[in-house]
Amino acid sequence: MSDWTASDLPSFDGRTVIVTGANSGLGLVTARELARVGAKTILAVRNLEKGAAAAAQMSGDVEVRKLDLQDLASIREFADGVAEAGTTVDVLVNNAGIMAVPYALTVDGFESQIGTNHLGHFALTNLLLPTITDRVVTVSSMMHLLGYLSLKDLNWKARPYLAWPAYGQSKLANLLFTTELQRRLTAAGSPLTAVAAHPGYSATNLQGQTGNQFGTRFWDTANRLTATDADFGARQTLYAASQPLPGDSFIGPRFGMRGPTGQAQRSPLARNRAKAAALWTLSEQLTGVEFPF
Numbered sequence: 001m002s003d004w005t006a007s008d009l010p011s012f013d014g015r016t017v018i019v020t021g022a023n024s025g026l027g028l029v030t031a032r033e034l035a036r037v038g039a040k041t042i043l044a045v046r047n048l049e050k051g052a053a054a055a056a057q058m059s060g061d062v063e064v065r066k067l068d069l070q071d072l073a074s075i076r077e078f079a080d081g082v083a084e085a086g087t088t089v090d091v092l093v094n095n096a097g098i099m100a101v102p103y104a105l106t107v108d109g110f111e112s113q114i115g116t117n118h119l120g121h122f123a124l125t126n127l128l129l130p131t132i133t134d135r136v137v138t139v140s141s142m143m144h145l146l147g148y149l150s151l152k153d154l155n156w157k158a159r160p161y162l163a164w165p166a167y168g169q170s171k172l173a174n175l176l177f178t179t180e181l182q183r184r185l186t187a188a189g190s191p192l193t194a195v196a197a198h199p200g201y202s203a204t205n206l207q208g209q210t211g212n213q214f215g216t217r218f219w220d221t222a223n224r225l226t227a228t229d230a231d232f233g234a235r236q237t238l239y240a241a242s243q244p245l246p247g248d249s250f251i252g253p254r255f256g257m258r259g260p261t262g263q264a265q266r267s268p269l270a271r272n273r274a275k276a277a278a279l280w281t282l283s284e285q286l287t288g289v290e291f292p293f
Contacts (some may be wrong), residue, residue, distance in 0.1 A: 004261050006231065006238050012039035017287040018082075018087050019043060019239070020067060020121070023050040023098025028057070028091055029234035042087075044078060044096075046070075046094025067122030069096055070106035072287060080126035082135035089131045091222070091241050094121040096137040097170075100163040103156070106258070110286065111155040113163075117170035122177060123289040129147055130292050133192040136181065137240045140174040140250070142268070145267045147172030151278055154286075169282065175250065176276035178285070182247040184280075197240040197251040198264060232266055236261055267279055 012034055022031040022043035035058045045051035051064035060098035066083065068074035082089065088212045106115035117263040125136055147168030152160055156166060170217040174196060232253075239261045240251040252264030269275070284290050 003112040004235070004239055004243075006033045007095075009033060009037045009238060009242055011049060012037045012242075013089075014038070014231065015091070016040040016042065016087060016120045017091045017093065018089055018132065019093040019095055020069065020124070021045065023047060023054040026234045026237065027095040028054050029230045030237050031062070032058045032097060033234065033238055034091075035062050037285065039090075042082075068107075068125075069116045069124070070108075070110075070112065072108050072120075072123055072289075075120060075123045076127065079124065082128060082131055084274070085281070087129060088133055090134045092125060092128055092136045093237060093241055094125065096121075097139065100167045102152075102163065103161040108287075109155070111161070111166060113166045114154055114156075114173065115170055117167075118173035118177060119283060119287055121174075122283045123274045123287040125177075125181065126291055129192070131278040132192060135195060135241070137239055138174050138176075138178050138194070138196045138197045139236060140178075140198045141167075141169045141171040142200070142219055142252075143197075144171040147267070148269065149173060149275060149279060151175065151275075151282055154187045154282065158237055166218075168179055171276055172267070172270055173279060176272070176279050178250075179248050179271075179273060184291050186247065190293055193247040193251040195240045195245050195247065195251065196228055197236040199236050200253040200259075201233075246291075 017034050017039045019027050019031040021027040023045045031041050031043055040061040043051045043055055043064045045064060046068045048064060048066055055062045063080060065159050067078040085256050098113055101112060104112040106112055110119055121138060149169055149172050178194045178196040185192050185194060236251050250264045253259040254262060
């Protein structure tokens with residue numbers, strides 16, 4: 001553990017980073033800080049207007065590109081654009097996410113939280129892997145501790161939908177994805193690493209998207225009383241993106257919500273390698289995207 005902050009970031013001159021969901025919250029801070037230290041930073045966002053507004057707040061070489069993680073066609077188009085441009089990506093930061101939202105389906109018929117937070121990033125990562133040179137960082141959450149992954153009903157078709165358990169499942173999936181990605185990279189002899197991070201509890205616009213006025217009031221109050229700011233939350237991602245780490249590391253604050261940055265604890269379910277492998281197989285089947293190595 002250390003008192004590391006974004007001011008300790010090394011130079012990223014000559015390196016390219018993609019940050020999903022970089023128009024607000026943790027993603028904006030992550031992209032802003034990486035651009036500040038010299039990275040060519042690609043903001044992968046669903047709303048180009050909001051992306052442009054975010055880019056205007058940043059210094060350095062910043063580019064905005066369209067990416068809708070709820071649409072596999074958009075994900076393929078984004079990845080094709082990166083490949084066609086001959087872009088070498090040093091670090092991919094899978095940051096974008098939605099939290100405890102009302103039941104909805106993605107364009108491809110996935111429950112929106114597992115579709116956005118896991119399946120969208122699963123497809124994006126595998127499509128981009130041939131262009132990546134260093135690492136994949138996936139943002140999970142402490143809420144993975146409450147998550148249970150149902151391989152038989154990943155998309156909540158056979159059980160009553162519950163927003164928070166669905167969110168917990170998606171964040172647990174992020175960690176299982178990281179574990180299996182690292183296993184596959186190692187088996188393929190690839191030097192790439194897959195790591196994960198969680199922000200603790202940072203106040204962002206994520207908490208205001210529950211679609212429930214009482215829930216929104218609760219989170220507004222909780223944010224004011226207990227949350228850290230987005231700079232603190234993004235610190236965990238930036239550490240994961242920049243420091244020499246073993247594959248399958250999970251980075252977060254020492255005390256869960258607060259504290260120095262370092263290796264974080266994960267639930268027993270998040271350490272289940274058999275479940276990680278099974279989730280990978282299911283994710284390939286659902287998205288039609290396979291591990292490229």
